[in-house]
Amino acid sequence: MKIALYNLTTTTKLGGVESIVWDVGQKLAERGHDVILFGGKGKIYRNSSSVQVRRYPYIARETWGRMPLLRKSLNLLKLLERLSMAASALPDLMAGKFDIVQVVKPYDFPVGAHVRYYGGARMVYNSHGTDFFPGDILFRRSIDGAFACSRYNATMVEARYHIPIGVSYNGYDAELFRPLPPDPALRARYAPDGAPLLLYAGRLVTFKGLDHLLDAMALLPHAHLLLAGEGPHHANLEARAARLGIADRVRFLGPVPHTDLPGLHAISDVFVMPSTDHETFCLAACEAMSCARPVIASDIGGLVEVVRDGETGLLAPPADSAALAAGIGALLGDAALRVRMGAAGREWTLGMFTWEQVIARMLACYEQVLGV
Secondary structure (H helix, E strand, C coil): CEEEEECHHHHCCCCHHHHHHHHHHHHHHHCCCEEEEEEECCCCCCCCCCEEEEEECCCCHHHHCCCCCCCCCHHHHHHHHHHHHHHHHHHHHHHCCCCEEEECCHHHHHHHHHHHHHHCCEEEEEECCCCCCCCHHHHHHHCCEEEECCHHHHHHHHHHHCCCCEECCCCECCCCCCCCCCCHHHHHHHCHHHCCEEEEECCCCHHHCHHHHHHHHCCCCCCEEEEEECCCCHHHHHHHHHHHCCHHHEEEEECCCHHHHHHHHHHCCEEEECCCCCCCCCHHHHHHHHCCCCEEEECCCCHHHHCCECCCEEEECCCCHHHHHHHHHHHHCCHHHHHHHHHHHHHHHHHHCEHHHHHHHHHHHHHHHHCC
């Protein structure tokens, strides 16, 4: 099959969805399919001789947001950003004679619908969230096949578009994310005198619940925290850590290459994902469990499908710093429990979230919409 993976941010930012698109392209290409990745003109790139990557200019949402009437709606800004890329990408999409055009955001429904009706491709929607916008429902009949990254996400899509949608949990790199021996020097750098060490990896944005994590840290006087990632909430988090008197126990690592994350998991005791909203799957939690690390996460969204409460980690009410601190404390205080949950997490991820299973479900969807 000839497949277009269409998503602007794949080549412009680091994130879970973006990582998934790169991996999907590589895995499909390894199975002999002709894959072309369409993204915005950005600096993010992964070396792959088997996947073609095309980048197109676009007008960033920040630029659109300079207009007072537009800045009131983030969804509208994102839609305009996507449509601005389509102006230059659409001719190549039409000329490509694709069998499948796969999108991950409703903002790209207009592009997929155009290629479907005038280019003969089938549009497949691989949902990783909501990002609904006024008028998106008008394109629901152009969706030939759909699958979501969790049952939680599928339920939201079904309620919005009234279309059949399957569940294909996201995959992760099981060869990269595996248990490693800890680097003593690295551990000593971030956790002096054998202090307990927590790790968070992801964007520094408000809905990740990091404010509550810092509040929980204030209740855990001996623990240290690593924040791997970057985002617009960085300065606010630094200021909050200073106000709480925990700045010396919180390290902001900035963007960390994917290949370096297993080493950070190896030196950490517990992985924390305190999201308060928008968490439809959580690849970072999956990767942590594959590195045999127990996870404490919020009891919200798709996280409850990824982290098995009491088996591979613990779930806490979202935005409840006291409960979060209590859960972290329980794990830090019981080394045997951490080992047991880490082993269970490794087994769980290998059984549920490997790419072999993900791609098999994806190809079954393709074959169904193509009538193969």
